Amino acid sequence: MQATGRLSVSVLGAGLIGMDLATKIMRSDCLDLRLVAGRHDAAELRRAARRGLPVATGGIQSLVDAEEDFDVVFDATNASFHAEHAEKLAASGAMIVDLTPSRVGQMIVPGVNREDIGSHRDISMVTCGGQACVPILHAIARAHEIDCVEVVTTAATLSVGRASRLNLDEYVQTTQDAIRWFTGVEDVKALVNISPARPAATFRVAMYLRGRDLTTDSVRALVTRAADEIRTYVKGFGVSVCTVNDSTAFVSVEVTSSGERLPHYAGNLDIINSAAIQAAECYAAGRLALAGRETA
Amino acid sequence: MSQEAARDAAAGRPVQIHDPTLRDGQHAVRHSLGAEQLRAYLKAADAAAVPVVEVGHGNGLAASSLQVGRARLSDDEMMSIARETLTTSKLGVLMFPGWATTQDIKNALAYEVDLVRIATHCTEASVAERHLGFLRDEGVEAHGILLMTHMASPDQLAEECARLVGYGATGVGILDSSGHFLPSDVTARIGAIRAAVDVPVMFHGHNNLGMAVANSVAAAQAGAGILDACARGFGAGAGNTQLEVLVPVLERLGFRTGIDLYRLLDAADIAGRELMPAPPTIDSVSIVSGLAGVFSGFKKPVLDIAAREGVDPRDVFFELGRRQVVAGQEDLIVEVALALRAARDGGSPAGSGTGSC
Ligand SMILES: NC(=O)c1ccc[n+]([C@@H]2O[C@H](COP(=O)([O-])OP(=O)(O)OC[C@H]3O[C@@H](n4cnc5c(N)ncnc54)[C@H](OP(=O)(O)O)[C@@H]3O)[C@@H](O)[C@H]2O)c1
Numbered sequence: 314m315q316a317t318g319r320l321s322v323s324v325l326g327a328g329l330i331g332m333d334l335a336t337k338i339m340r341s342d343c344l345d346l347r348l349v350a351g352r353h354d355a356a357e358l359r360r361a362a363r364r365g366l367p368v369a370t371g372g373i374q375s376l377v378d379a380e381e382d383f384d385v386v387f388d389a390t391n392a393s394f395h396a397e398h399a400e401k402l403a404a405s406g407a408m409i410v411d412l413t414p415s416r417v418g419q420m421i422v423p424g425v426n427r428e429d430i431g432s433h434r435d436i437s438m439v440t441c442g443g444q445a446c447v448p449i450l451h452a453i454a455r456a457h458e459i460d461c462v463e464v465v466t467t468a469a470t471l472s473v474g475r476a477s478r479l480n481l482d483e484y485v486q487t488t489q490d491a492i493r494w495f496t497g498v499e500d501v502k503a504l505v506n507i508s509p510a511r512p513a514a515t516f517r518v519a520m521y522l523r524g525r526d527l528t529t530d531s532v533r534a535l536v537t538r539a540a541d542e543i544r545t546y547v548k549g550f551g552v553s554v555c556t557v558n559d560s561t562a563f564v565s566v567e568v569t570s571s572g573e574r575l576p577h578y579a580g581n582l583d584i585i586n587s588a589a590i591q592a593a594e595c596y597a598a599g600r601l602a603l604a605g606r607e608t609a
Numbered sequence: 610m611s612q613e614a615a616r617d618a619a620a621g622r623p624v625q626i627h628d629p630t631l632r633d634g635q636h637a638v639r640h641s642l643g644a645e646q647l648r649a650y651l652k653a654a655d656a657a658a659v660p661v662v663e664v665g666h667g668n669g670l671a672a673s674s675l676q677v678g679r680a681r682l683s684d685d686e687m688m689s690i691a692r693e694t695l696t697t698s699k700l701g702v703l704m705f706p707g708w709a710t711t712q713d714i715k716n717a718l719a720y721e722v723d724l725v726r727i728a729t730h731c732t733e734a735s736v737a738e739r740h741l742g743f744l745r746d747e748g749v750e751a752h753g754i755l756l757m758t759h760m761a762s763p764d765q766l767a768e769e770c771a772r773l774v775g776y777g778a779t780g781v782g783i784l785d786s787s788g789h790f791l792p793s794d795v796t797a798r799i800g801a802i803r804a805a806v807d808v809p810v811m812f813h814g815h816n817n818l819g820m821a822v823a824n825s826v827a828a829a830q831a832g833a834g835i836l837d838a839c840a841r842g843f844g845a846g847a848g849n850t851q852l853e854v855l856v857p858v859l860e861r862l863g864f865r866t867g868i869d870l871y872r873l874l875d876a877a878d879i880a881g882r883e884l885m886p887a888p889p890t891i892d893s894v895s896i897v898s899g900l901a902g903v904f905s906g907f908k909k910p911v912l913d914i915a916a917r918e919g920v921d922p923r924d925v926f927f928e929l930g931r932r933q934v935v936a937g938q939e940d941l942i943v944e945v946a947l948a949l950r951a952a953r954d955g956g957s958p959a960g961s962g963t964g965s966c
Contacts, residue, residue: 463675465940470733478736482710502674505707509732509760510933519940521675554944558917561675565940 318604319345320597323376325398326389327351327358327368329474330412333582334387335366336574337590343597344590347383350375352390373398376405383407384600385593391476392416392483399435408596409435410589414480414487423591424448424542425495430592431599440484441581442466442505443491444588445518445543445550445566452539453532453562454496459524461500462492468505469513472579481505516580517553519565529557536564546591547584549577612862618830619863625835626866627661627811628654628852630880631687632703634843635667636906637889640680644690647682649883650840651694653876657869659852661699661724664691667845667906668937669703669728670713676939677906684713688720699723706736708937711743718749726752727778730935731761734769738776745777752835753778754811757935759789759902763801771805780835782811786906786936788818788847788899792827799831809834814850816842817899819891821850822858829864840880841888846898846905848889853877897923901930910939918946925949 315321322344324331331349338346351358352372362368369375373394376386386407388398395415402409411418418435421427425448430436438444446464453459466488477484488503508514536555543550549569556563568580575582631650635642647664654662664687666672666680673680682690684702691700701724702717714725725744727737737753744751753773758766770781783798790798795812802810812828814821814837825836838855842848853873856866881888894912898905903926911929915922928945 461675465676465937467938467940475735478733479739481706481736482712482739485707485710504674504676504937506935506937507707507730507733507736508933508935508938509730509757510935514933517940519676523675554947556943556947563940563943565944 315345318601319343320384320593320600321345321347321381322385322387322593323348323350323379323383324387324389325350325373325376326476327355327361328389328476329472329582330586331387331389332357332361333572333575334389334412334586334589335361336572337586341590341594343594343601344385347381348376348379373401377401385410385596387589388413392480410593411435411437412585412589413476414440414483416483416487416490420491420494421592422447422491422495423546423588423595424539425451427595430595436592438585438589438592439491440488441468441516441585442484442503442518443488444584445568446520447491447495448539448543449536449564449566450492450520450522451495452535453522454498456531456535457524457526459496459498459522461523462496462498463502463521464488464492464504465519466503466505467508467514467517468581469516469578470507470509471513471576472516472581473507513576513578515578516568516584517565519563522562523560524562525560527557527560527562532557532562532564540566547587549580549583615830616863621863621865624829624833624859624864624866625660625809626852626856626868627663627701627835627837628659628839629663629703629837630654630839630843630852630884632663632665632669633667633839633845633849634884635665635680636845636909637843637848637885639909640666640673640678642884643681644686646883647687647690648694650876650880651691653872653879655695655698657872657876659698659868659873659876661701662691662695663701663703664688665702668708669705670717671709672705684716688717688722692720701726703728704740705729705937706740711740714740714743718747724750724752726754728754728756731755731758732765732769734772737773741773741776741778750779751777752780752782752811754782754784754813756784757786757904758783758798759785759787759794760933763797766798767801767805770802770810774806774808778808780809780811781806782813782835784813785815785824786904787902788815788821788895788905789902790824791818791820792823795824795827796831799828799833803832811835811837813837815844815847815899815905816849816889816891817847817895817905821848822855825850825855826858826862829859829862840877841885843880843885844889844905846889846908847891847895894922894926897926901926903929903934904936906936907939907942910942914942914946918950920946920949920953
């Protein structure tokens, strides 16, 4: 931690997720962006350097070799590299926030299990679809007997980078795992569409839940409360449909981006990155409280 | 082109027929085909020497879902029945990245499927990179095929197909998922793709505007080497290119399919009797679906939801088309129907509303 009380932070991976994270970190009061590292001299990195961001091109090695130890490292690369990245950073003691669907660290959805953040060194932000659906599914599954859950995510083509495309299998597996873990429902399916529509389709997540005791009033109340909670850290989160027919609840949500550099349709980038910033800020608050006690 | 000129142009060129009756037809019967139905048709298609027969849920591997309907038989049951029954025809399966995963492909390979088709939306070939690469490494024949292709220009499709070949596809192709094309659209697209790749090019037609056979002929004449067709046109919405019509038409034009006509007609009769309550027809809703450029498989869910919410299914189709929905986005139907109802009733949609619900 720095004298300013801010945590020193780096971002690994300079793609769609990584560059939006960098922008969001710059706006944070308790996170100080010290490095953005890609693995080669990419156009995004050069643009970032022109915006005054500290950049490096040596991938994970740039973080390991850096003169300072980072308090928090965001991994925004590709799920297949995350385990290696985490291992190389273990000695530094950094808290790692994983944006890739690697299924390595503790899964965190701020609206549901914020309290787990402090006790893990590697936390997984699940997936964009997972961040949108888990709080709602969790709320409904706690109040009702749910037999099965299905979640369909649609993201606009321009908001889905190459690493995301290579990670579609992991997206499906990680989203399913998270739904099972957070809701306790076993029969779970996750699907994802990438929409070629122009103008681009707004990020959207549709949920189906089957359960005999579901009622429209109860589901609406639960969804409204969960959505209000998510909106405390993802402003553009909105519920577009919430109905119950034939023992099946159908809830669909849309997320528009409120980030200044993001197009409005890219709610997928906004929701997972906002959740990741929340998690890092929670961690920073915990560290700060601890440091306060130690100096007192 | 005169018939003689057409025959000269075809000059005995072989066209490989790919038959997804038992996969695409599932859309017409809510994915309810049973084991005996599969066996009956597989045997008949095999006897007619149809080169490739595809089985599965309507949307391919692992697609049994609340979103598009749950299948009566599991993927394993369908593939195992097909593997046991086919003796000469090759066995094909279809897979959409994002709906199924590499694990599902591995599972299919355990049934020794001969051909895996990886499907992506028109401009999204890059999501197939990993799965085509996996199949190339496994030494399994793999084709990359593009859906909803009326949404992309000939040049874009050619570029995407070249990408698919780069990932390892040994064949590429386009589906007219909405039955929207006219023959000249097909000619332009197949021509552009042919100029960009040196692997066989496939065309898959839907019959919403009555163009499926004509479009398939246009594709063959533009150089397509693989054509999809289904017995009795069994497929989503208005159905697909009708197999037992397409084959003799191609033969008359001078193409060679290697399929036995009488046995093909027998297979089609069996399909008509065993697989479907009635062959697909071009009803009014299917025409609108084709005009609107919406995936034909939306027909049954649109009719169900429009009836439940008391709105005109044709309005639902045109609004879905305006929003450029793609296959897989069936979840938007409810929202569109509720919005139409609200607009008509002059209120805010019941069960909807941004912010709270
Ligand atoms: N887009 C979304 O909606 C979304 C939402 C939630 C989570 N995610 C996840 O976030 C990750 C990034 O997705 P994205 O859409 O931002 O993809 P992207 O635009 O391709 O970004 C990935 C970036 O990481 C770099 N990279 C890859 N491997 C690296 C390594 N070993 N070391 C350093 N840099 C490396 C890539 O550089 P190269 O140019 O060298 O490949 C690229 O700049 C994926 O795991 C994805 O599943 C994406």
